[in-house]
Amino acid sequence: MNILNGKNILLGITGSIAAYKAADLTSKLKKQGCNIKIVMTKSSELFITETTLESLSGNKVISENSDSPTLTNFSHLDLAKWADIILIAPCTANFMNKLANGHGDDLLSTICLAFTKSIFIAPAMNPDMWNNKISQASIKKLREAEITIIGPNYGTHACGDVGYGKMINPDEIINQLINKNIYSDLSGKRILVTAGPTREPIDPVRYMSNYSSGKMGFAIALAAKQMGANVEIITGPVTLQKIQGIKTTCIETSYEMAESVLTKIIDKDIFISTAAIADYRPKDYSQTKYKKEMNNIKIEFERGIDILKKISTEFKNIFTVGFAAETDDLEKNTMEKLKNKDLDIIVGNIANHELGLGFESDYNKVIVYSKYNSIEIDTDKKINIAQKTMKFIANEYKKKLSLVKSNVK
Numbered sequence: 001m002n003i004l005n006g007k008n009i010l011l012g013i014t015g016s017i018a019a020y021k022a023a024d025l026t027s028k029l030k031k032q033g034c035n036i037k038i039v040m041t042k043s044s045e046l047f048i049t050e051t052t053l054e055s056l057s058g059n060k061v062i063s064e065n066s067d068s069p070t071l072t073n074f075s076h077l078d079l080a081k082w083a084d085i086i087l088i089a090p091c092t093a094n095f096m097n098k099l100a101n102g103h104g105d106d107l108l109s110t111i112c113l114a115f116t117k118s119i120f121i122a123p124a125m126n127p128d129m130w131n132n133k134i135s136q137a138s139i140k141k142l143r144e145a146e147i148t149i150i151g152p153n154y155g156t157h158a159c160g161d162v163g164y165g166k167m168i169n170p171d172e173i174i175n176q177l178i179n180k181n182i183y184s185d186l187s188g189k190r191i192l193v194t195a196g197p198t199r200e201p202i203d204p205v206r207y208m209s210n211y212s213s214g215k216m217g218f219a220i221a222l223a224a225k226q227m228g229a230n231v232e233i234i235t236g237p238v239t240l241q242k243i244q245g246i247k248t249t250c251i252e253t254s255y256e257m258a259e260s261v262l263t264k265i266i267d268k269d270i271f272i273s274t275a276a277i278a279d280y281r282p283k284d285y286s287q288t289k290y291k292k293e294m295n296n297i298k299i300e301f302e303r304g305i306d307i308l309k310k311i312s313t314e315f316k317n318i319f320t321v322g323f324a325a326e327t328d329d330l331e332k333n334t335m336e337k338l339k340n341k342d343l344d345i346i347v348g349n350i351a352n353h354e355l356g357l358g359f360e361s362d363y364n365k366v367i368v369y370s371k372y373n374s375i376e377i378d379t380d381k382k383i384n385i386a387q388k389t390m391k392f393i394a395n396e397y398k399k400k401l402s403l404v405k406s407n408v409k
């Protein structure tokens with residue numbers, strides 16, 4: 001399978017002497033089956049013509065200078081949504097430093113700011129510019145922001161200087177894109193995500209529930225979609241907007257959640273249970289409202305269906321991911337859940353309404369375990385946590401698949 005086939009690549013070209021290599025890169029990406037849109041910075045036009053790149057990419061080049069009728073006020077957002085990958089090659093010192101500091105003062109840098117998926121840059125510059133402390137600080141920042149830096153190579157430069165800073169050749173750039181994407185790609189995979197709380201009715205006006213907001217589940221679903229997966233959500237009552245392109249089913253009780261999961265799980269590859277499904281529900285539902293004249297009431301609760309365990313034990317071919325919201329002993333409780341429920345992956349976090357942790361917050365901090373690996377993701381926005389978690393899930397899923405395949409042979 002060619003992992004780049006059909007991918008939308010936004011190729012950014014900046015003002016380096018190595019810009020001529022972008023022509024070869026474009027035709028090689030095209031041979032991989034990529035759809036290519038090229039965005040040129042103003043200064044890059046001194047080094048290579050739009051005509052060359054248009055002929056090779058098969059698409060109109062987008063540049064600051066072009067009064068292209070296709071450019072609108074929202075082109076930066078549309079292009080950021082269109083692209084699966086942004087590759088900037090060659091990337092000048094100027095652009096690298098801009099990117100590292102979050103500047104958006106031209107079309108290409110603004111697209112990068114609005115982009116939520118993987119960015120790759122292939123730096124090309126004089127060795128002194130590369131070794132410059134500011135450039136090196138930018139490299140560090142870019143790596144922290146999970147931007148992949150491809151190269152540069154060591155060698156003799158056009159100016160005669162020798163050292164690091166030469167743009168890596170197009171074949172090697174493509175190899176690195178392929179390697180990075182093999183594991184972080186979920187194209188065509190069918191993923192079912194559960195999200196939010198459930199409500200367990202007590203009487204016609206009361207229910208028992210929890211503080212889950214559904215934010216983590218929706219972020220996981222969005223991150224999975226961004227990685228090319230075909231995602232469905234089943235959610236309890238939440239106030240979040242549905243995500244475009246994700247089929248969303250709304251349920252209320254844990255019983256409805258179980259029914260819906262069991263109907264939809266059949267054709268799925270991965271099940272991610274982020275929902276805070278009630279473990280217990282009132283044994284007897286009162287058909288009439290409990291009256292306030294009663295001094296004390298006793299409500300007996302019974303254990304509901306353990307949906308996650310049911311899926312992991314009865315649907316062995318489905319890769320199963322659970323979330324553990326714990327109030328204490330996070331590591332121990334999370335590991336135990338991984339083992340007891342026979343899961344492929346568990347994501348653990350501390351949830352405490354009073355401390356503002358977990359459920360309702362826009363931020364989270366998690367530990368993620370598979371049977372063989374683990375990562376800790378420090379406090380960050382839920383969407384960033386979700387993207388890192390989904391990468392881990394994709395890697396472990398691919399490893400399991402290749403293990404199953406090699407056992408079958």
Ligand SMILES: Cc1cc2nc3c(=O)[nH]c(=O)nc-3n(C[C@H](O)[C@H](O)[C@H](O)COP(=O)(O)O)c2cc1C
Nearest residue numbers: 014015016017018041043044092093094095124125
């Ligand atoms: C002949 C020539 C070659 C250049 N080559 C490079 C280069 O290889 N790398 C680099 O970082 N800057 C190079 N520059 C400087 C950039 O073009 C300049 O910093 C420009 O403002 C970059 O704009 P951009 O990053 O928006 O494309 C070169 C300039 C000239 C005149």
